[in-house]
Amino acid sequence: MVKETSSIINEYHLNRYQPDKPQFALHDLKEYLKTNQCQAVKPHIHSFYQIIWFKKGIGDHSVDFKTYEVFDNALFFVAPNQVHYFDESTDYEGIMLHFNKLFLTQEQTPIDFFLTCNLFNNPYQQPSCCIGSDMDGILDRYILQIKDELENPETFGKEFILANYLKSFLIQIQRRKNQFERAADPLLQLFDEKRMQLVNFINLIDENYKKGYNVTDYARLLHMSSRSLSDLTHQQLNKTPSQMLQERIILEAQRLLLYSNLNINQVGYRLGFDDPSYFVKYFKKYTGASPSEFKKSIS
Numbered sequence: 001m002v003k004e005t006s007s008i009i010n011e012y013h014l015n016r017y018q019p020d021k022p023q024f025a026l027h028d029l030k031e032y033l034k035t036n037q038c039q040a041v042k043p044h045i046h047s048f049y050q051i052i053w054f055k056k057g058i059g060d061h062s063v064d065f066k067t068y069e070v071f072d073n074a075l076f077f078v079a080p081n082q083v084h085y086f087d088e089s090t091d092y093e094g095i096m097l098h099f100n101k102l103f104l105t106q107e108q109t110p111i112d113f114f115l116t117c118n119l120f121n122n123p124y125q126q127p128s129c130c131i132g133s134d135m136d137g138i139l140d141r142y143i144l145q146i147k148d149e150l151e152n153p154e155t156f157g158k159e160f161i162l163a164n165y166l167k168s169f170l171i172q173i174q175r176r177k178n179q180f181e182r183a184a185d186p187l188l189q190l191f192d193e194k195r196m197q198l199v200n201f202i203n204l205i206d207e208n209y210k211k212g213y214n215v216t217d218y219a220r221l222l223h224m225s226s227r228s229l230s231d232l233t234h235q236q237l238n239k240t241p242s243q244m245l246q247e248r249i250i251l252e253a254q255r256l257l258l259y260s261n262l263n264i265n266q267v268g269y270r271l272g273f274d275d276p277s278y279f280v281k282y283f284k285k286y287t288g289a290s291p292s293e294f295k296k297s298i299s
Helices: 029-040 110-120 136-151 158-184 193-211 215-221 226-237 241-259 264-270 276-287 291-298
Strands: 002-004 011-013 024-028 049-056 059-063 066-070 074-078 084-086 093-099 128-130
Touching: 024 029, 024 136, 024 158, 029 049, 029 084, 029 093, 059 074, 066 074, 074 110, 093 158, 110 158, 110 193, 128 158, 136 158, 193 215, 193 226, 193 241, 215 226, 215 241, 226 241, 241 264, 241 276, 241 291, 264 276, 264 291, 276 291
Parallel strands: none
Antiparallel strands: 002 011, 024 093, 049 074, 049 093, 059 066, 059 084, 074 128
């Protein structure tokens, strides 16, 4: 894991732009935290996906301005560019999985896309879940297979095998999440066309929110009408497409205001606002506080 220092939040990479090196890594959580505690307890982002499985331990984990409880068998899914950090404890038992986007989505099947964008890139659900003690044996078997393959000196097909173990690991977790969601709402459709369209819209927002696209532009990318897109987001989240765009811009603004060295004008420019005063008005309209007030309230 390599650090990149700039005026933006500290960012870490996993063999970025080095396709000949592993695009996947497995770490023992306790050893990782002991070795990297100084970096881990400070707000930072990654260019890779991170799964944190807290097998044992009690504490807190912070992701994008919210602090979540850590308990036995808690799993966290941290997507690229999400700001997160650990608490001061190094007394956790568990594992961490790191992988770059293309490692899992080389084939880009509907399931690959759903897993990465629903588990990791969905701001409308918690970035964590509890799998329960009855499932840890299933997941442990995949971890053992991953360890065996990482230690295997044979390189032919290694990434393919590791990617399939990882995919199976994530599918088991998604199945458990599906069970929880069905228990809460037996009529909920978890993997239908509308859910996939919503996940695709969320992913498109994440890729394009700095470009000034409007709802019509996104509807065109999704091959649907603006009315159909509005019906979809209202039905699934009780939100308008415009609200979802605004929330993504505000989230990034908050990240940069709080964790980067950019001033307020620079944050506005980075997010596509040509007029700094309009950025201040926009931010206050949707948060109730000016950018400077927001920084003071958090610090």
